[in-house]
Amino acid sequence: MKGHRMLVLLLHAVVFGAWAEEACTRTCPTACACSSTERGCSVRCDRAGLLRVPAEFPCEAASIDLDRNGLRFLGERAFGTLPSLRRLSLRHNNLSFITPGAFKGLPRLAELRLAHNGELRYLHARTFAALGRLRRLDLASCRLFTVPERLLAELPALRELAAFDNLFRRVPGALRGLANLTHAHLEHSRIEAVASSSLLGMRRLRSLSLQANRVRAVHAGAFRDCGALEHLLLNDNLLAELPAEAFLGLRRLRTLNLGGNALGLVARAWFADMAELELLYLDRNSIAFVEEGAFQNLSGLLALHLNGNQLTVLAWAAFQPGFFLGRLFLFRNPWRCDCRLEWLRDWMESSGRVADVPCAAPGSVAGLDLSQVAFGRSSDGLCVDPEELNFTASSPGPSPEPAATTVSRFSSLLSKLLAPRVPVEEVANTTEGPLNTSLSDSLPSSGVVVSGHNTRFLLGSGFLLSVVFVLSMD
Ligand SMILES: *[C@@H]1O[C@H](CO)[C@@H](O)[C@H](O)[C@H]1NC(C)=O
Ligand SMILES: *[C@@H]1O[C@H](CO)[C@@H](O)[C@H](O)[C@H]1NC(C)=O
Ligand SMILES: *[C@@H]1O[C@H](CO)[C@@H](O)[C@H](O)[C@H]1NC(C)=O
Numbered sequence: 001m002k003g004h005r006m007l008v009l010l011l012h013a014v015v016f017g018a019w020a021e022e023a024c025t026r027t028c029p030t031a032c033a034c035s036s037t038e039r040g041c042s043v044r045c046d047r048a049g050l051l052r053v054p055a056e057f058p059c060e061a062a063s064i065d066l067d068r069n070g071l072r073f074l075g076e077r078a079f080g081t082l083p084s085l086r087r088l089s090l091r092h093n094n095l096s097f098i099t100p101g102a103f104k105g106l107p108r109l110a111e112l113r114l115a116h117n118g119e120l121r122y123l124h125a126r127t128f129a130a131l132g133r134l135r136r137l138d139l140a141s142c143r144l145f146t147v148p149e150r151l152l153a154e155l156p157a158l159r160e161l162a163a164f165d166n167l168f169r170r171v172p173g174a175l176r177g178l179a180n181l182t183h184a185h186l187e188h189s190r191i192e193a194v195a196s197s198s199l200l201g202m203r204r205l206r207s208l209s210l211q212a213n214r215v216r217a218v219h220a221g222a223f224r225d226c227g228a229l230e231h232l233l234l235n236d237n238l239l240a241e242l243p244a245e246a247f248l249g250l251r252r253l254r255t256l257n258l259g260g261n262a263l264g265l266v267a268r269a270w271f272a273d274m275a276e277l278e279l280l281y282l283d284r285n286s287i288a289f290v291e292e293g294a295f296q297n298l299s300g301l302l303a304l305h306l307n308g309n310q311l312t313v314l315a316w317a318a319f320q321p322g323f324f325l326g327r328l329f330l331f332r333n334p335w336r337c338d339c340r341l342e343w344l345r346d347w348m349e350s351s352g353r354v355a356d357v358p359c360a361a362p363g364s365v366a367g368l369d370l371s372q373v374a375f376g377r378s379s380d381g382l383c384v385d386p387e388e389l390n391f392t393a394s395s396p397g398p399s400p401e402p403a404a405t406t407v408s409r410f411s412s413l414l415s416k417l418l419a420p421r422v423p424v425e426e427v428a429n430t431t432e433g434p435l436n437t438s439l440s441d442s443l444p445s446s447g448v449v450v451s452g453h454n455t456r457f458l459l460g461s462g463f464l465l466s467v468v469f470v471l472s473m474d
């Protein structure tokens, strides 16, 4: 009995499979290859020299790839009615106009990729009408100046938006109120500010990238609705100062990247809400001063990057009363290795979590690493500063920028690596170290990966950093 039922099932599977295969290939457009996969009927028409969308697709199509053709225009219902279509990719075409309603007839579409259509520039507010199930939208590198206010309101299921490498000067107002969006990629544009109303109502946002824009201002309370945010990348912008309440409400934040800005000091109030912060990047700024208690309460911090600044001294009071157990990156600062840094030298010795603190002063120890400095003791046991020497023109003097160690070079790359779309060659050129290009190539993604085709779509920063950390600690 059982065997019989198995046979029927098997036969059913074989017959059904053959039927599905035939249905998928029967109406395959001539320029395309159609095949029945476990994800359904897949239609591949990439690099086929197409100048217009084929007139007909298999009715069963679950995914259509039209990347790298010469499509310039999408008319209304450009793809007909495809009730099973979940994924549509139109990257690297030459689309300059998309008729409102072009994607009608695709009720199950979950992922739409339009990246690298450099002639697109503007989108009509009704472009995405009827895409009620769309979860992922890729609008990267389309030379868009803005996004119409109502454009994304048509997409109630939208979770991930990739819109990096465009010409936005503001955070698009269309993002406001997108209560279901979890990932927003807005890096490599021309955004100048994060205004207090820019991110209103984005209550599920988990990662936001604004890196490599022109952000000069973050208004107080700008993130107050973003209580779910875990990764915030503001690195490589033009921030010279921040209001005390800049990051108010970011209670779940795990990564904050402020590297590559123009900050002159670290204020005590900035990180007050961030009890869960694990990675804090303040590298490549002009920081000369860290306020007392600034890193207080960051008890979960795994790494703090202060390299590439103007620090001469760092008081233990910056950490008090917290107990900081993470790694501290301090290279490329003009450290003054006097008694005020004795705590740090002791900590280097005992914890092994700090290395590479080059002394620029006083003269007698300039050029040495802090770990090599022996502090003298007075008769009553107090620390005595190393001497100030006056160098003459002929004396060798301290090397202005001591060679960075492997760990240092490696870590200075981290914040750059967070850019999901930096071309691999570019990363390779800044590497010169142990990091091979394959690392950035194989970045794992966090969150939901629908197709796994483009790992840069998502941030993946947390994972990347933890991987890198394991590597850098051996
Ligand atoms: C793309 O379209 C524009 C006009 O919209 C045209 O000038 C350009 O030559 C096209 N480029 C290619 C590669 O077809
Ligand atoms: C969020 O998603 C839910 C369920 O899909 C939907 O009912 C709701 O309208 C969405 N909210 C917004 C603001 O789009
Ligand atoms: C650290 O936490 C304590 C207790 O919750 C709080 O009083 C203090 O203001 C916090 N420090 C900072 C810098 O936020």
Ligand SMILES: *[C@@H]1O[C@H](CO)[C@@H](O)[C@H](O)[C@H]1NC(C)=O
Residues within 6 Å of the ligand: 388, 389, 390
């Ligand atoms: C170094 O020079 C400064 C003035 O340029 C002088 O005040 C100081 O005493 C000198 N120190 C030594 C150790 O000669």
Ligand SMILES: *[C@@H]1O[C@H](CO)[C@@H](O)[C@H](O)[C@H]1NC(C)=O
Residues within 6 Å of the ligand: 425, 426, 429
């Ligand atoms: C990388 O360096 C090589 C040789 O130094 C150069 O030819 C190439 O253009 C560089 N690539 C980038 C992306 O800078």
Ligand SMILES: *[C@@H]1O[C@H](CO)[C@@H](O)[C@H](O)[C@H]1NC(C)=O
Residues within 6 Å of the ligand: 435, 436, 437, 438
């Ligand atoms: C990176 O790896 C490839 C192959 O694994 C190798 O050919 C290349 O030399 C490596 N580059 C560096 C900079 O180590």
